[in-house]
Amino acid sequence: MIIVKTKRLHISKIVLKDAAFFLQLMNTPGFLKYIGDRNIKTIADAKAYLKSGLLKSYKVHGFGYYKLTLKEEPDRPIGIVGILKRDVLEHPDVGFALLPEYERLGYSYEASIEILKLAKDRFSLKKITAITNPDNDKSIKLLEKLGLKLEQRTDPFNEGKDLLLFGKVL
Template identity: 70%
Template structure:
């Protein structure tokens, strides 16, 4: 289901059929370095992850992560963008990930602006957060461009290093 259309992108709910794309996305050098190895190596791994994380989030919270695709190539995902409500953070957080060949073209910003609008208008969130690796300068710049400000360092995951927490009132 399409949830938003921007100048260049179609943002829609993720389905199990995107499992091969998820294997690819979650094993890119940037994802592995800054997000971590989620041990998604096969289509079956990706299907299980999508069911227990992304599809479950739609059901439990009414929002989640969505696939991004160019309008002229709607069947070829180029990345994900969305909102998650994690048990380890007080507020929902926005996130994004792109295949390397689509980075640096403004797609993450374009999609994130639309997701923040939806967070406020459709999902009625009043505050949004984001977490990122302190070394991920591309992500930090994007969060700042979205009007988010650094609040503090957090360690929201077991045995994980500290991450930067950014916030924005919607």
């Protein structure tokens, strides 16, 4: 189900049939380096991850991560963008990830702008945050371009690893 369309993208709810795409995305070098290894090694792992996390978020919070496809290729996912409410953070956070061949083409920015509008207008969120690795320059630049400001260093997952927490009042 398409949630919103942009000039170049369709932003849709994720479904279990997207498990093969998630297996691919979550094992890209950038995902593993900056987001982390979620130990998704099979389609079955990806389906379990979707059921217990991303699909559950739609039911519990009304929002979550969404699949990005190009308008010209609506059956071929290129990435994800969305909002999660994590227990370890006070406010919901925005996130994004693309397959490597679609990075640096403006798709994350284009999709994130629409997700921030949804956060405010449809989900009535008052503030949005984001967390990222301090060495993830691409993510930091995008968050700043979206109007999020660095608020603090934090270790929300108690892994002994500082992350940068950005925030924006909507």
